[in-house]
Amino acid sequence: MSRRAATLAVASVLVLVLALVGSLMPVPYVTLMPGPTRNTLAENAKGQAIITIDGRRTYPTEGSLNFTTVTYRGGPGGRIDLLTALRGWLDGDTAVVPEETIFPEDESPEEVDEQNTRQMTDSQQDAEAAALHELGVPISTRVVVDSVQKGRPADGKLKPEDEITAVNGTAITKVDQVSKVMDGVRPGQTVTLTVRRGGKELQQRITTAKGPDGGAVVGVVLAGAYKFPFKIDVNIGDIGGPSAGLIFSLAIIDKLTPGALTGGKFIAGTGTITPDGEVGPIGGIEQKMIAARRAGATVFLTPKDNCAAAVEARPDGLRLVRADTLATARQALVALTTGKGDVPACPS
Known part of the structure; x- marks a missing residue:
């Protein structure tokens, strides 16, 4: 073998080794993929109804009303390699996003998981409030201790989940009422809770x-x-985030009203919900639509701010219905079921 050929052979091997090593190096990206989808009108893996209501009459229903999720790979402590990221970029079902999109630099993975769990809990409460507001069922508010700061005066005297009903004899039902009472207190003075x-x-x-x-x-x-005024439980297991709020609200309404809100159809969707019924945007709309269609959904409820991205990535056979509020989403399902009325679409 000539010297030139030997040099080329060695160089080729080095390039191949460097490419192989480089492809296996961790990179600060996360891949997002279609996650599981659950029918809120059915049972969970443990055989429990996903939504249970005690103390109020409920009605039988049918069809599917599924919330959708996104799964991810990567993140601090478990970064994906370059080869995995490249495969994700080439896969139409997968999104590759910078790590800080999911894991902010100032938060640990444990803190992110805790935040997602809290968001899901808050979302369930907001969904219950929105559903009852939509049905005209009166509800009241209360103030609870979310956390106690170590070393502060309340440490050892108050606990998370304590309900504050009065401060210095003034009845309390909202957080801002506590602030108003405390404005009249000077540091060092004693308050009675x-x-x-x-x-x-x-x-x-x-x-x-x-x-x-x-x-x-x-x-x-x-x-x-x-x-x-009655007990509502949502049993979905270890799933976090706020994006199932709209579907939770619709499922509660479906159980509390006669007839099937879905009309027996396979409906899926996503969207955050506020207590007054406003639907908000979510992340991972493309992966959630793919998950819904694979599960068998033919209609997908889409927050208005996600409509543009949803139209670009809509899977074949999936009809997009725009959801601005809980009320309009409910009206859209009634229109789909009866064939009467307008069904708002993406885009409009």
Whole structure:
């Protein structure tokens, strides 16, 4: 073999080795893929109804009303390699996004998971409130302790999930009412909190400290919650995020009203929900539509702000129905079922 040929052979081997090593190097990207989809009118893997309602009459229904999810690979501590990222870029069902899109630099993977779990819990509560508002069922609000700051005056006296019913004798049903009462308290003064814990009411006297803004604080984070006139449970297991809110609300409405809201059709969808019924955008719309169509859905409820991306990536056989609010989504399903009325489409 000539010297030139030997040099070329060695160079080729080096290039191949470098390419192979480079392809296996971790990269700061995450792949998003179609995830599982669940029928909220049916049972979960444990044989429990996904949505159960106690203390109110419910009605039989039929069809499918599925929420959709996205799964991911990668992230800090488990990064994908370059070869996996390249395969994702070439796969029409997969999206490859920068790692910080899913895992902000200032949050650990555990914090992200905890946030997703909290978002799902909040989404379920908002979905319940939105459904009952839509049906005209009165509900009231309450104030609960979300967390207690260590080393602050409330540490050891208040616990997460404590309900604050009064501050210095003033009845409390909203978080801003607490702030108004505390505005009249100076650091070092004692406040009396009326707390409901485990069905019992107790009084907690707490000496306040000086907060960052100079005002009096006890060291808790408060959150607004609802008092529902009957019990609603959503049993979906280990799934996080807020994007199933719209579907949860529609499923609750379906169970609380006569007839099948789906008309027996296979409906899927996505969208966040506010307590007053506004539908918000979500991420991963392309993967969620793919998951829905693979499961058998023929109609997909789509937040209006996701419509443009949804139209570009719509799978064959999937009809996109625009959902601006819970009320319009409900009306659209009735129109689909009866053939009467307009069905808003993406785009409009």
